[in-house]
Amino acid sequence: MYVRNVEITDIKTESRDVKTFFFDHSFRFIPGQYVMVWIRGVDEIPMSLSYANGITVKQVGDATAAMCALGVGGTLGIRGPFGNGFRVIKPPVLLVAGGVGAAPLAPLAEALKNNVITILGAKTEDELLFTERFKSAGSLWITTDDGSAGHKGPTIDLLDRIRGYNEIVSCGPEKMMRKVLDHATVAGVPSQFSLDRYIKCGVGLCGSCCIDPSGLRVCSDGPVFAGAQLQEGDFGVYMRDATGRKVNL
Ligand SMILES: Cc1cc2nc3c(=O)[nH]c(=O)nc-3n(C[C@H](O)[C@H](O)[C@H](O)COP(=O)(O)OP(=O)(O)OC[C@H]3O[C@@H](n4cnc5c(N)ncnc54)[C@H](O)[C@@H]3O)c2cc1C
Ligand code: FES
Structure with missing residues (x-):
């Protein structure tokens, strides 16, 4: 290879x-x-x-x-x-980024320029990533756990306040993404999520990154999955470590 x-x-x-x-x-x-x-x-x-x-x-x-x-x-x-990457079909899009989950979303925001709203969350103001990149691509809502910048509380607090998008794309802690999926489901909006699972080979051979129950491989079928693919199973509940053992999130 x-x-x-x-x-x-x-x-x-x-x-x-x-x-x-x-x-x-x-x-x-x-x-x-x-x-x-x-x-x-x-x-x-x-x-x-x-x-x-x-x-x-x-x-x-x-x-x-x-x-x-x-x-x-x-x-x-x-x-x-x-991997597959994000596939946005019908902008405008709401991006929900938590922590270092902002890393894959910043180039997406730039590609969607002026067709994107971002909720950017972190524990503290110092940990917010790519504020300027998201701001210059569209409108930006900030949340921090300690209230040092923007809204005090989790990113999902803002979901009910924002309108004017056709799709949600998210990357961040899986428990946060699970709540985003639940919101998108109730709102009837399509959604996509980038998963962080244990990756060894990266090319679909070893099976260490499979999600339950579908067996889809995060490394090659993902890391981006549609919300509909994640409704049932381990999403937001557990992942597998290097040995294949289940680890609760
Ligand atoms: C598709 C994908 C994209 C990612 N993008 C980023 C990114 O842009 N920036 C970033 O900081 N992190 C990213 N990560 C997470 C990053 O790969 C892990 O933080 C890193 O592997 C930790 O390695 P470590 O030896 O420092 O920590 P360790 O002490 O080995 O592990 C710390 C944590 O990282 C996880 N981890 C360890 N090895 C792997 C591995 N091979 N695959 C997946 N998770 C692992 C462990 O499960 C554990 O929860 C991404 C993960 C995936 C799957
Ligand atoms: S990491 Fe080997 S199949 Fe995905």
């Missing part, structure tokens, strides 16, 4: 534990597609493309810590882009 070596040309610190890494290569991609990033000697992990030539990484464990320790001139091995 082809691995492209890329060199890091620039690094932007987005918040205390999130950085964007820019590469010396631009990928042709559909917003929502991801790449497998090989941090040599550590691990290979999935990351959405937040730019044609960049990924935005939240430090959560060994591989992301190793990546965040790299500097300009450091190198990574990249496979992909993989």
